[in-house]
Amino acid sequence: MAATDDVRWWGVNDWTDLDLVRAELAAGADPNYGAFIFEKPLHAAADRGSPEVVAELARLVDDVDAEREGRTALWMAVFEGRADNARALVSAGADPWRPMMAGWSPGRLSLVGPAPDLFSPSPEAGLSAAEAAAVAEAERLIPALGDFYYDGLGLACVAELSAAEATARLEAVPADGVDIDELYEDSWNKPDAELIVGVTDVPGGCVIIQPWGYTPSTRGLLECVSPGTVCYSMYANPKGGSSGDIARDGTVITAWEPYSAYTVPVDAPAEEILAAYLYSNHPVAFCCAGAGLHLNDAGPIIGSDRWLKLPERDWWT
Template sequence: MSDAWGMTPLNWRDPAEVRHRLVTGADPNARSFALRATPLHEAVTTHAPGDVVDVLVAHGADVDAADAEGATPLREAVRWGNRSAAEALLRAGADPWRPAIAGRSPGRLGLDGPLTDLFAGLAGAPSISVQERDRQTRADALIASYEWEGYWDGLDLAFVVAVDEDELIGRLGAEPARCPLTDSPFREMAEDPHADWAGDEAEDEDDGEPEYSPMDFEAWVARRDGGAVLIGAAASSDSLCARLSVGTRLATVFFNLKGSCYVYCWADGRRVRQSEPADYPADPWPQEWLHRFGHHAHASSHEARALAFITAYTGVRIDEQWLIHAPKRGVPRTGA
């Protein structure tokens, strides 16, 4: 986030530095260029303590200012789990029930996270039904079930509804008879994260079966309850996803080598959603709410949120042991 007070670095955790800026003429309600964030937004998202909020408020900062996406400082404090700042904003009169992004207030967001105690007893707190609580509990359990070691390294996963292995292989343009059962591409990475797929030959004794290297294949396919799973870079191709999702639904997650991940949902040949677990969608689907997209205060990885979300969308579920150890059908590289 760019500094609303210009490009000069600012230590938002130091109340004295913030106070000095204010008394020397800085505008407590200045706006950053793109997101239209105020100094209060800047402070709470960089985990500034409540003392900094107090200083800004004392100099006239608007506690309910909304940025370009509709987020108030209190909503950002809740999203980032900044308890000290949230407490200070509430003391200063910030409205916990003011509708923010997609109509959900900071307090409503807070009631589903680690700051619940700050909002549960406030006047105007909404009643959350047992059914809502149960849905959130189940979603959190699904997220937790996907908290694995990171084997991703740029590979993609796609879950396809109600399609078996042979049909999925055919939609990939390959012949099922030429797609042998082989080790999961994740097995070697799990056993040795630094393994060179194109390097050492297998040390297993020759049992008469052909030996394959992950380098022989461009994708892997395997059946799961509710459909099938596609592993490999091909899963992020728009033209391929359009073809694979004709007459059904598909969700794919792309794991970026830089550490981020992206989710794409398809239905009957058309992409219907693009999202990122690290960011809060401007117009979120209910399942994105449930699976903690953009909720930095929640103790879960972006990868786990993404996998839980695509499971919720497709009904296809995998587990770590299956991903690493269950054999998969290897789809040979073009021309192989």
């Protein structure tokens, strides 16, 4: 059956409400089609529903392993940490070891998460040495950074570049006479606030911060600091969430945004899928890890002992 304009589901905002889902089904909703923006109902339930709703839909769909953008409902459940939903799908016949997403089947993805025995025993090989090292670093880095308020933060993580080298590339000068505490408290009414950044040496490179603005994530700054290396940037927009760019060797090569089970690109390489899973909901750690920076705490992200003033130019282009 093909999706049509009269397929229901548009009223289902709570995929944990079994009675509501059953009412929609009784009114003619197709269990295979028609959720939000052509989302499959089973994928929606696996992502943010209850095991009871997942089991109900899994019983009715034509194929419990039907894919949407290269991933099954079971893959969605694993990526979003919904172990109960994953178990419900497997009970309905979903295949944990179905190949997809650059070799990250739902089962293999679960091996690096909080429930590595979710689908044991595993018929697949374990993690490679590089994958195991990436998992170990995520398990170290995320708690090392801890929880801190970062709304409004602009951040650039630059691999294998010292703070002094970054300063020279940016043609920056010491921010003498600038009251940094005032900028933390109220940068909106301060002239040149967007030109003030902090830079700090850290293991693996340096970080450039602006706790009150987006300048470290601008194209002009990334093109200045990334020749011969890689830079991961972000801006935590208080009005729109975190996003940023990745620059390599002086060129901005890709944009990124906080990954969910839906937003991981279907053609992403295996290491990027792993990073997206490991650092979901941890954008600062994602940037640090992407640039290979091994911070021991959030100090260089929260503040700096070297404040600079950038030259006046169009840092956006």
